[in-house]
Amino acid sequence: MANLVKHLDVQEAVRREIEAVVGVDADEVGxxxxxxxQYLNAVLMEALRLHPSVPTVVRQVMPEDHVVLDGQRVTAGTIVQFPLExxxxxxxxxxxxxxxxxERFLASGGGNGVSLVAVAGSAGEIRMMPFGAGRRMCPGMGVAMLHLGYFVANLVREFEWTEAEGDMAIDLEPHV
Structure with a gap:
């Protein structure tokens, strides 16, 4: 939602898509x-790319893994940390x-076939992984994406979101 407040043109594009799909008289987005x-999904993917829900994913290299770093195979048992942002x-x-x-997640923006599963390594290269990747991917990813879509769509449909000014302005920089 913070990104939609910062980018009112994107918020309006989401609103137009919602109206085109469900109409203006529907009670809610189902x-x-x-x-x-598709555009709402692209907005969610882009928000997760920039602001993953957790800062890092930690994995242990297993004997059957073939992890290579700088031409050297990483030893089984090594703890590897992935900074998701x-x-x-x-x-x-x-x-x-x-x-x-x-738009980078839309077919017209070069994102044809890009999904959370694809960007998290099922196609080989890991480009982002807000829900982890591979066989240890979060089993709740589908439910999380469904709820994110449902809530964002209904919040955008029901309200026009604008940024407050001064000390109340949105700051998207991470605070550690």
């Missing part, structure tokens, strides 16, 4: 409607990685 909202803002994987650009 679960069945969410699958038809840095991964989602990697300049070698993303054009303008610090910019909020949901």
């Amino acid at each position: 679960e069945e409607d969410l699958g038809r909202m 840095r991964l989602g803002r990697d300049k070698t994987s993303w054009a303008d990685p610090d910019e909020f650009q949901p």
Whole structure:
């Protein structure tokens, strides 16, 4: 929601998509409607890329894993830490990685076939992983995405969100 407040054009595009899918007279956005909202999904993906729900994922290299770093195989038992925000803002994987650009997840923006599962390694290269990756991916990812979509769609549909000024302005910088 903070990104939608900062980018009113994106918020309006989401609102237009919601109205096109469910109409202006519907009581609410339903679960069945969410699958038809490609731009809303792109907004959620972009928000998760820039602001993953956890700062890092920690994994232990297993004997059957083939993890290579700088040409050397990483020994089984080694603890590996993935800084998720840095991964989602990697300049070698993303054009303008610090910019909020949901279009990157649309087919017209080069995101044809991009999904959370695909970007988390099922296609080989891991570009972002807000729910982890591989066989240890969060089993609640589908439910989380459903709820995110449902809440954001209904909040955008029901209210016009604007940023407060002064000390109440939204600060998207991480605070550690």
